[in-house]
Amino acid sequence: MILPLVLFFALITTGVSAAELTIATFNANFLTRPTVHVKFGYPLSMRAEADLALWTPAFRDQKFAEAAEEVAKVVASLDADIVVLTEVGNVTDLAELNGKITALGVTYPHNFVCQCTDSNTQQKVAVLSKLVLSNQQPSIAGVEGYFEEADDNDSENQTGISKGLSVRFEFAGRPVTLYGAHFVSEGNGPEADEQRIAQASILRRYAIDHIEAGELFMVAGDLNDGRGQPAIRRVQGYDDIWPDLLQTGDTAFFANRDDWDTRWTYEYQGTRNQIDHILLGPEFLQVVKRSDIKTVIPDQPNVAASDHRPVVVTLSTP
Numbered sequence: 577m578i579l580p581l582v583l584f585f586a587l588i589t590t591g592v593s594a595a596e597l598t599i600a601t602f603n604a605n606f607l608t609r610p611t612v613h614v615k616f617g618y619p620l621s622m623r624a625e626a627d628l629a630l631w632t633p634a635f636r637d638q639k640f641a642e643a644a645e646e647v648a649k650v651v652a653s654l655d656a657d658i659v660v661l662t663e664v665g666n667v668t669d670l671a672e673l674n675g676k677i678t679a680l681g682v683t684y685p686h687n688f689v690c691q692c693t694d695s696n697t698q699q700k701v702a703v704l705s706k707l708v709l710s711n712q713q714p715s716i717a718g719v720e721g722y723f724e725e726a727d728d729n730d731s732e733n734q735t736g737i738s739k740g741l742s743v744r745f746e747f748a749g750r751p752v753t754l755y756g757a758h759f760v761s762e763g764n765g766p767e768a769d770e771q772r773i774a775q776a777s778i779l780r781r782y783a784i785d786h787i788e789a790g791e792l793f794m795v796a797g798d799l800n801d802g803r804g805q806p807a808i809r810r811v812q813g814y815d816d817i818w819p820d821l822l823q824t825g826d827t828a829f830f831a832n833r834d835d836w837d838t839r840w841t842y843e844y845q846g847t848r849n850q851i852d853h854i855l856l857g858p859e860f861l862q863v864v865k866r867s868d869i870k871t872v873i874p875d876q877p878n879v880a881a882s883d884h885r886p887v888v889v890t891l892s893t894p
Contacts, residue, residue, distance in 0.1 A: 600656035603884035608665030646881040648676035660756040660796040690741035716740035722774035724767035753793040776810035802849040822856040829871040868892040
């Protein structure tokens with residue numbers, strides 16, 4: 577018996593189906609109850625008696641709700657499968673934000689918040705996901721030494737990643753480990769540059785383990801360094817002999833390769849740079865083609881939501 581051609585191809589492709597994953601990262605800019613006043617133009621440490629009197633718990637709840645509504649509009653517009661959020665609050669804060677996203681028609685039934693240790697900003701990293709999450713780790717363990725002053729051997733210090741987490745999900749029938757991180761800000765001065773590289777070194781250790789095991793993994797979040805700058809080079813692997821991570825901010829992954837004006841996520845003192853990143857482990861090229869990795873940095877004019885723009889990456893299998 578000769579099978580019809582259509583049926584023949586249907587049989588030999590049984591169990592093999594195309595898969596698509598959209599992942600985004602977005603800095604929600606102080607969407608945390610204890611410090612939400614920063615979104616409204618107040619300094620992080622309020623000392624004026626008039627300011628302190630204004631920001632009663634009830635007033636703070638009201639302003640948080642207003643800010644969460646604006647952030648929800650941005651997140652819902654992305655409609656990504658997984659969103660890594662930086663500068664968000666605790667479980668209660670995230671639940672309120674997620675409720676507002678749901679009201680806009682986008683549902684994230686799975687979410688996770690880090691046990692972050694930044695007591696100054698009280699910012700956290702969180703994941704909202706349409707996909708089931710497993711192996712949820714509330715922090716990225718590890719310590720790395722660095723010199724606060726590059727020319728001072730007595731300035732040695734140590735750092736961990738104070739704002740980070742990891743989760744696992746499935747894509748194309750394989751587990752993927754996702755690291756969400758927020759590195760120390762450039763606003764903390766020159767010594768923060770060395771600290772940020774040290775934080776990148778911690779993540780690179782995890783990356784090497786995954787690379788040697790042939791596993792899928794990715795890093796996403798506000799890494800506070802631009803493409804090609806030291807901390808990003810360290811995470812990518814330009815300082816060691818193991819394979820490099822894929823920088824989805826590279827020109828090759830943008831539909832319009834000549835549109836340099838769109839390839840930024842944050843503007844500081846008149847300079848635009850991409851400091852929010854999604855980096856993919858090299859094993860992803862065993863699952864998707866380079867040409868099937870697409871990056872978009874959407875315009876984000878809603879200053880009430882954030883002073884950052886999101887990054888969105890779509891991966892498609894054959």
